[in-house]
Amino acid sequence: MAEGIKDKVNAVGDAVAEKAEAVGDKVTGTAANTADWVKEKVHAAACAAKKPFEAGNAAAEIQKHMDVIGSCGNKLGVVDAVEGSQIKLTRKDSPDGHHHFVPLSWVAFVDEHVHLSKDCGDAKKEWTTA
Numbered sequence: 001m002a003e004g005i006k007d008k009v010n011a012v013g014d015a016v017a018e019k020a021e022a023v024g025d026k027v028t029g030t031a032a033n034t035a036d037w038v039k040e041k042v043h044a045a046a047c048a049a050k051k052p053f054e055a056g057n058a059a060a061e062i063q064k065h066m067d068v069i070g071s072c073g074n075k076l077g078v079v080d081a082v083e084g085s086q087i088k089l090t091r092k093d094s095p096d097g098h099h100h101f102v103p104l105s106w107v108a109f110v111d112e113h114v115h116l117s118k119d120c121g122d123a124k125k126e127w128t129t130a
Contacts, residue, residue, distance in 0.1 A: 039073025061110040070120035099130035
């Protein structure tokens with residue numbers, strides 16, 4: 001009889017632990033999504049507050065070693081140089097070890113970083129490679 005009760009208590013304990021883990025995973029996922037949403041909204045507000053970027057002033061505004069930040073608020077890469085109408089990103093920070101280029105038309109504004117009007121996922125799908 002004691003063994004039967006003990007087995008039932010263990011089974012209930014296991015079920016509670018599984019449910020708690022599932023709830024914890026859901027809370028963690030929601031927190032991550034919320035953080036991403038906040039980054040996007042802060043970046044959008046910063047973009048709205050800044051003067052529009054003028055591509056003609058690129059050489060003066062965009063400097064080597066500046067971080068390039070997507071509209072999602074995440075770092076896309078680091079400026080290696082401005083070449084014509086594109087920003088050349090460093091190979092060192094590239095996921096595949098190649099230079100990638102993003103057009104100046106994607107730049108929303110420049111402060112201590114280069115802020116893009118495109119999120120990192122879309123930028124990686126559309127950037128060009130040397």
